[in-house]
Each structure stands twice: as C-alpha cells, then as structure tokens.
Amino acid sequence: MLLIAGTVRVPVENLAAARDAAAAMILATRAEDGCLQYAFAEDLLDPGVIHISEVWRDKGALEGHGKSAHMAVWRTAVRELGVRERNLKIYEVGEGQPL
Amino acid sequence: MLLIAGTVRVPVENLAAARDAAAAMILATRAEDGCLQYAFAEDLLDPGVIHISEVWRDKGALEGHGKSAHMAVWRTAVRELGVRERNLKIYEVGEGQPL
Numbered sequence: 001m002l003l004i005a006g007t008v009r010v011p012v013e014n015l016a017a018a019r020d021a022a023a024a025m026i027l028a029t030r031a032e033d034g035c036l037q038y039a040f041a042e043d044l045l046d047p048g049v050i051h052i053s054e055v056w057r058d059k060g061a062l063e064g065h066g067k068s069a070h071m072a073v074w075r076t077a078v079r080e081l082g083v084r085e086r087n088l089k090i091y092e093v094g095e096g097q098p099l
Numbered sequence: 100m101l102l103i104a105g106t107v108r109v110p111v112e113n114l115a116a117a118r119d120a121a122a123a124m125i126l127a128t129r130a131e132d133g134c135l136q137y138a139f140a141e142d143l144l145d146p147g148v149i150h151i152s153e154v155w156r157d158k159g160a161l162e163g164h165g166k167s168a169h170m171a172v173w174r175t176a177v178r179e180l181g182v183r184e185r186n187l188k189i190y191e192v193g194e195g196q197p198l
C-alpha cells in the first residue's frame with residue numbers, strides 16, 4: 001500500500017473557503033476505487049497548517065486519483081486560495097500494526 | 100524509522116480542554132531525543148476526531164516517549180476527557196519520497 005502524510009499551509013484568511021473546497025474533494029476522493037484512507041485535518045497548534053493523510057491500495061489507484069475531475073477542481077482552488085508550503089511524503093507500507 | 104498515524108475521538112464538549120492538555124504534551128514531546136515529527140490535528144469534516152502524526156528515529160526513542168512524565172499527565176487527561184475510539188497504527192518506514 002502507499003501511505004501519504006504531510007502538510008500544506010492555507011493563508012488564515014482563506015481557511016473557511018479552503019474548508020468548503022476541500023470537503024467536496026475529500027468526499028469524492030473517498031468514493032474512488034482503491035482509496036483506503038483520505039483525510040484533511042487542521043493542526044492543533046499552528047492555524048492554517050493542514051495535515052493530509054492518505055492510504056491507497058496501489059500506484060494505479062493513486063494515479064487514477066491524480067487524473068480525477070475533482071482533483072482538477074481542487075488544484076484550481078489550491079492556486080486561487082494561495083495554498084503553499086506543500087510538504088508531503090509518500091511511503092510504501094505494509095498493513096501496519098495496531099498501536 | 101517508525102511512523103505512527105491514526106485518530107482518536109474527543110467528545111465535542113471537551114475539545115477546548117483537550118486542546119490545552121494536548122498542546123503542553125505536544126511541545127514537550129517535540130523536544131524529546133529521537134522525535135522527528137509529532138502533531139495533532141482536527142479533522143476537517145468530523146468534529147472531535149483528532150489525527151495523530153508521529154515519526155520516531157527508532158524503537159528506543161518511542162519507548163522513552165512512553166515513559167515520559169508529560170505522557171503520564173496526558174494519559175490522565177485522556178481518561179478524564181473521555182477520549183475514545185483510539186485507532187492508531189505503527190509502520191516501519193524508510194525516508195519516504197517527496198510527493
């Protein structure tokens with residue numbers, strides 16, 4: 001599986017608009033084949049920092065996500081909202097162990 | 100390295116108190132030897148769901164964290180605040196690739 005984790009930063013004045021745009025994209029993404037986990041979350045200590053957490057079945061599923069209509073809409077929103085400091089990493093992982 | 104990812108749920112009426120208790124613990128944890136990443140973040144779509152994101156240099160560093168005084172304080176807060184639905188996984192990972 002592929003695990004993606006990291007952050008982006010949204011200008012604080014654009015947070016409300018970013019929440020709306022992200023919500024639509026998140027729900028559409030969760031319905032994609034091969035999407036096992038997909039969430040955005042707001043850092044507890046640093047307003048505007050959004051944590052992104054994804055798990056995909058395989059590379060093909062992730063590639064399909066990248067080509068989806070909802071991601072095209074989201075990329076436009078990302079530009080318009082000034083989302084920056086993109087810091088995401090992708091890891092190949094097994095099932096993981098419950099902690 | 101060890102990557103920990105997942106969620107807990109805080110009763111919405113206890114979110115403000117949980118933010119305060121978590122903030123102190125997060126800052127103390129980030130100062131620990133071997134802590135490479137440590138953040139809590141609030142789910143964008145599901146109020147009360149907290150995403151936890153950790154990266155540790157090795158098992159020894161994570162074990163030291165578990166024995167720390169600030170984690171003992173946090174565990175008491177977790178009980179008192181009714182934190183539940185703990186769903187965390189631990190993965191052995193390499194450096195990961197920038198996405």
